[in-house]
Amino acid sequence: DQQVKQNSPSLSVQEGRISILNCDYTNSMFDYFLWYKKYPAEGPTFLISISSIKDKNEDGRFTVFLNKSAKHLSLHIVPSQPGDSAVYFCAASYRGSARQLTFGSGTQLTVLP
């Protein structure tokens, strides 16, 4: 049972436009959500996170939105840059699990120059 889902395996966006990556979850115990960026043969790089008590968190070009009722979160990247091309993973955790992360399957973002 996949508790965190990223239904789009890939996304292509023109440079300068907005990239929107989506993630759905099923476990209502999750209370902390994160987005990571990953290149091949490297560890994931933390981008941004959001607690369940918020519905939006912003950091520079990255904004994460959380819709708890829909169990849905999204990552917006504005403006998109070619260097943003990578695999993006969303992850979720809850306090009782030692904050272990449950990952989605990832979305390959390609930003076209």
Add this chain to the structure above:
Amino acid sequence: GAVVSQHPSRVICKSGTSVKIECRSLDFQATTMFWYRQFPKQSLMLMATSNEGSKATYEQGVEKDKFLINHASLTLSTLTVTSAHPEDSSFYICSARGKGIGADTQYFGPGTRLTVL
């Protein structure tokens, strides 16, 4: 801040030998460290969770006698792959979370590519 290093970045060994991978938190105290394995074109698979000074908790299906984890200090955890075999070849990644850096966020190391001949 929140930098995690791993050493070595890649290692090649003969079947039957043991390999040790180090994971260090460079600028924070890691109260909890995690070890993951990544198979080609797949997401990260959690192998074990370790808290400083206590035994690691292994995920189902992970052999604790084969993958020895030690978390002896707040900045260092080691993963030893004992009697390695070609099927242990993989990309191993550690992560850490801890005090003063947003304790709910895991920061990942760059990974170690293990190839067993």
